[in-house]
Amino acid sequence: MTVPHILVVDDEPDIRILIREILEDENYRVSIAENGTTARQVWQNDPPDLLLLDIWIPDIDGISLLREWIQGHPKGAPVIMMSGHGTVETAVQAIRLGAVDYIEKPLSMAKLLLTVEKTLATSYELPSPSKIGERSPPLLEPAGKSLLMTKLREQARRMADDEAPILLIGEPGSGKNPFAQYLHAVRSSRCEGPFTAVDIASLKPESQDLELFGESLDHQNQPGILLEEGRRGTVFLNGIEALSPISQRRLYGLIDTAASMGTITSEQRFPRLVAATSVDLLQLVEAGRFQEDLFYQLSVLPLAIPPLREHPEDIPELLNYFVNLLVEQEGYPYRHFSVAAQNRLRNYNWPGNVQELRNLVRRLLIIGGGTEIGLAEVEASLKPISITGTPLSIDLGLPLREAREQFERLYLEHKLRETGGNVGKAAKLVEMERTHLYRKLRALGIDAKQLGNQE
CATH class of the missing domain: 1.10.8.60 (Helicase, Ruva Protein; domain 3)
Known part of the structure; x- marks a missing residue:
């Protein structure tokens, strides 16, 4: 039986080497390329059965290389796209060009391996140039057939026809992100643009203004998410209550300017805004911690996401x-x-x-x-998980960072012994991406194979 040959094209050495090692562990034959020139040499001398192709590579972008591969090899190998800077727009373009799938970075190795396995097990024929553009990904709706969820989806569809900001209100974990994506997808003038999700709490208060709005640095414009990266699509601001006072003022000005421009055109400078919160913003307004006029701007179209118990x-x-x-x-x-x-x-x-x-x-x-x-x-x-009585020899006199590393080492070594040194199974047990776990093991100096041999 012939071993499938996979070509990995990625400009990041750590990524392509890690993917090669993992795929080789699964008994695939793997070639790697850091740019388009090397990729062309590989596929001319040793045609692959599957391409894993990054969007951003030094000498040519992945979309152009995908188009070149399809035009030169109409009956060639299927292509799976990868990107750490991916957007819905890029994914749609890649699928329409003929890519069979699209995976975002940081890569889930479990998903990558499953996608590779399923792709190689399926007969694919790359589309001819005349057929390009006929494929599109399916629209996913928030799940639930109850009367409550049915009415909620209908309300969301009506809201999506308007350009005013939408405020999603719901308890943590209630599904605000899926509804934000749904609002983006059902809006025909926006669904071709990017969907950009931003967790406000993950941004440092001092860097929020730069990340969201950008600024001119040394006569060079550094684009922000709202004014550049997401301007033709939808920007989802999750945890809007964590906005700094400066960012609140700038967001208010942005929405006010967008409203004064009237009808949105394809050249619209501003994105569609969907904000979300799990707290009572009006209480924050009364406490002087959230700008009142921004609150009323954001709550023109409120959508309450119910807790699951309802x-x-x-x-x-x-x-x-x-x-x-x-x-x-x-x-x-x-x-x-x-x-x-x-x-x-x-x-x-x-x-x-x-x-x-x-x-x-x-x-x-x-x-x-x-x-x-x-x-x-x-x-x-x-039942609640309890760790009382667990014997862990951790030096509590250490600084927090070193104590945490000591705990992580003991914890991960224990999980690897449980799984016989199988990193994939250990990643599932600790609910961690396999890529991240590999990196963590390397950083902690843990040899998974050696631990597996101890059993």
């Missing part, structure tokens, strides 16, 4: 949805919930909402055995 009839569908999603994307073994297990989860309070449900499904797929998830297994998973 639509428990959707829980069976959500369980099935996340099982299928994780099996397809992460390669977990398929399992189904018994009627008793589903009934128990319908009557659970879900303090962490949809995000907690997804995490529970992931945990049960990883640690469980058998095809059915029963009531006893669900009950055990709902």
Whole structure:
């Protein structure tokens, strides 16, 4: 049996070497290229069965190289695109050109391996230039067939027809991000542009202004997310309450200017804004911590995302949805919930909402055995996790950073012993991307194979 040949084209040495090592561990034959010139030499001398192609490479962009590959090899190997700076717009363009899939960085190695396996197992014929543009990714809706969710989607569709900012309000984990993406996707004039999600709390207050709005530095313009990167699409500002006072004032001015311009055109300078919060913004206004006029600008079109406990009839569908999603994307073994297990989860309070449900499904797929998830297994998973009494020899006199590294080393070594040194299984147990885990193990000086041999 011929071993599939995979060509990895990426300008980052660490990334392409890591991908090569992981793919070779899975018994693939792998070539690597740091630019378009080397990639052309490889595919001319040793045509690959699959290309993993980065969007940004030094001598030519990945989209142009994809087009060149398709035009020169109409019956050639399928292409999976990769990018750390990807947008919906780039993904749509790549799919329409003929790429079979698109994976964002930081790469999920589980998803990458599953995509590679499925792609190589499927017969693909690259589209002729005349067929380019006929393919488009499907539109995904927030899951749930309850009357509450049906009305909510209909309300979102009506809101998407207007250019005013939308404010999503809901408890943590209730699904504000999926609704923001849905609002972007159902808007025909915006869905071809990028969807850019920004977690405000992850930005340092002193750098928010630069990140969001950009500025001129040494006579060179440094673009910001709102004024450049996302201007033709939708920008999702999650955790809007964490905006610094300076950024609040600039955002108010941006929205005010956009409103004064009237009808949006394809050359519109400003993005469609969708903001989200899990707190009562009006209380922050009354406390002087949030700008009042910005609050009223953002709340022209409020959309309340209900907590999961208010639509428990959707829980069976959500369980099935996340099982299928994780099996397809992460390669977990398929399992189904018994009627008793589903009934128990319908009557659970879900303090962490949809995000907690997804995490529970992931945990049960990883640690469980058998095809059915029963009531006893669900009950055990709902119990709070306690680590009291766990013997960990950590020097509590160390500074926090060093103590944390010591704990991480002990914790990861324990998980690797549990899995016999299998990094992929350990990554699933710790709910960590395999790429990140490989890097963490290297940083901590942990040899997974050696730990596996100790069992």
